[in-house]
Amino acid sequence: MKLNFALSPYQTSIIFRSFCYLPNLIKNKSFFVLVILSLFLSETKTRAQALTLSDAIATAKSNYGTLKAKANYINASRASVRQSEKDYLPNLNLSLQQDYGTVNGQNGPLYGLGGLGVASSGLPLASQNWNSAFGAMYLTNVNWDFFAFGRAKEKINVAKSTVVRDQSDLDQELFQHEIRVAAAYLNLLAAQRLTKSWQNNLVRASSLKNVVVTRAKNGLIAGVDSSLANAEVSSAKIAITRARDFEQEQANRLAVLMGVEQQTFTLDTIFIAKIPISFSDSITNSSPDHPLLKYYSNRIALSNQQAKYYQTLSYPTFSAFGVFQTRGSGFNSNYATDQHSYTQSFYDGVKPVRSNYLFGLGVVWNMTSILRVRNQVLAQKFVSNAMQNEYDLIDQQIKNQLLLSNNKIKNALDNYQEAPIQIKSASDAFIQKSTLYKNGLSNIVDLTQALYILNRAETDRDIAFSNVWQALLLKAAAAGDFSLFTSSF
Template sequence: MASICLIFAVNTTGFAQILNLSDALQRAVDYHDKIKSKQSFVQSTVQNTRFQNKQYFPDVTFGAQQSYGTINAQNGPLYAYGGLASAATSMPLAEQNWNAAFGSLYFANVNWNIFTFGKKTQQVALASSKEKVATADVDQIIFEHQVKVAAAYLNLLASQRIRFVQGKNTERAQVFFEMTSSRAASGLIPQVDLSLAKAEVSHARSLEIKSYDKELSYSKHFAVLLNEEFQTYQLDSIFNTTVPYISGDTIQKRAANHPLLTWHQRKIDESEQSEKYMHSQKMPTVNIVGVIQGRGSGFDWNYIQDQTAYSSSYFKGTGIQRSNFLIGGTLSWNLTNIFRYESKVKEQQFQTQSLKQDYSLMEKELSAQTELAKVQFQNAVDNLAETKVQLTAAQLAHRQHTALYKNGLTPLVDFTQALYSLNRAEIDYEIAQNNVWQAMLLLASAQGDISILLKATQY
């Protein structure tokens, strides 16, 4: 009873370790660093779109200022070049003095671009277009990576099957050696045949070791694509026992929904939106403003007549003694923008035209790739049928030569040739079986839909 439970537990564990292609694709998407980087960039574009939407809000500024100084003034012009300048609020006096007191200013300022003739709307739309481009870029990166993972999965599976075939070949060579050894010991064949049989075993083991090296190399590449530590994988055997099926409505003549085409279309949309944004820069802007302020000063109202009418007290100058408000509107229009942005609009139009031409070329290439993949798939299926014939014939020839060699009715060379033919036919069959699925992957890649490959495993 305990033995039965142990066997069941081992079988259950082994089954759980099988890595299906769909699980491998999902694991690659979840853990690959480049995809994570692109997804983070998408989130940044989402925040930029939200920021542009918030530009509809007015600018609301609160401020407070407290200062200490003199207020000597003089008739004359004042220009604040490059920033703020000092200004004294007093009538000019006859002489310089150093009377100083505290002053204060408190204000609230509202500046609202209430109507921009589409500038802000186009700016938000442009940010939204950039967000869609980034999202489409992630989708095409995910698809591209999934195709690489699927190809690596099938390559690793093919290398495992070739290693399995070479293992079977080693077993046959070992049986051949044992059979030759017993016949040589009884004097039925010369000792040189035993040496040749031993060399055949060594050659078979060497091929098995080389195939294992190849499997390890593919395992490493597959682990890198999954962003995992190096390990050996147990893959789904359905790709070794079945042939994919293509239904008539599965393959579309035009791969309009291909992630790469979608990404390019989003770039075209972004470029066209940039054109609209450039056009909007030619238009004026209507602003409304509102200001309320309170001021305080340590200088009394009659300071011009009496220069002793001031106080250096901090509390005297920082209170609110006078208040004002202002409400107004402005219309600003830089007329030279009409001519300045005309060249930018034309520049963007040429970029849009270039993107459209790239899109057209890529669409034609994908359509041609689809037709090529369909023919290659059919060729792979036909080639698999031929390798089945070769394998059946090689198996029959091997059985016949084995029986003849046991009874001394055929020479060693003929039996060795049958052994070679069987090994070559088995390898050709495994490669042809894998090539059918590789052709299906090529078709899914041209169509831009990895689910075509996954659905093919369900038949």
């Protein structure tokens, strides 16, 4: 970073006086060095506090809450893609249980409604008994829906389309936020210039008041002139208060967009020192790559992808499955004839003694789902049509905004060219009226009117510069390319 050590006249005078007392200060070299360094560092710090537009935009991108939220939405969508890809994997279940209880059985039907039925198995004996032993079951189950007419693939595509939509949502929000920050920056700069113009107006009004009061005290003019001059000074003070209030509002707006606390901003004056070097006259139509249009286009693509996924829900699902089961029991194989043939040993009860396995293929097709899915797909297509209507509306608005921006640029340039003429004429008129008034050849009303015209000319000049840049910013927003604005200064 290159440091600028230019010194103000006040700082130069301090150094000069310090050198005058050099014989005394030479005894304290550290004090002299600290004085010099403090002057350099204070000047460097003051200059470093100037906030450029690029710095304001960079700060806003880092701090603004909406941008952070949309970035997290993208992270969530990306996680959903990974989750959708894992859904195609087969289900692998491991089950181990060890139990202690009775095995009384009874002839008759039983349905375990809601999973609340007891699955005890045994002989239907003539009477209840409370013979108890340990038992166990060890189970491994694999279930894989290996073919469902592209359902898993379409679900993954929906998740990927969601990522694309959320990314384009973040892109368009970033673009619009750049425009908002730039507009707020220009508004604050214009407000600061207006405040300065009103301060100049107060200086002129106060000088006029001093002249009028002096002449009135000497009996050269009527006393009512001093009252009018006092009123003009009060009016100028009120105008400054209003200008500062507007400036504070614009500073607050910029601080909110930057995600920082409200403060006094020192802005780059390049936007009031010159006009843009280019207005991109060759751009007459909005581009389909406009961030806002891309976002609306990706919304339509996501909706169409969801319709394709819903369509697969009406098709059957082919599954492959396999089971391996091992059981242990404390009841012996002759328990049917001898109800005393069991053991209450935990180890003998949970030790695996019988195993079974099973492999198979299956298909499940809910025939009535065809009717339900048909209307679900139809509803999603209507949603896509609605989003297409919204896209067309935004596209039309952007085209009109582009045409409007060209007109605003032309009008702003016309006012910019007229502003210097107005300033010179108003300044000449005020000097003439002031000279005539001091020589008793004009009245206070004409002089006040000239003062008002000069102040209006200064404010028109300040606004003219800002309006040229604001018009170019409007065109950059309509064209969807913020570099049209940033490459012009």
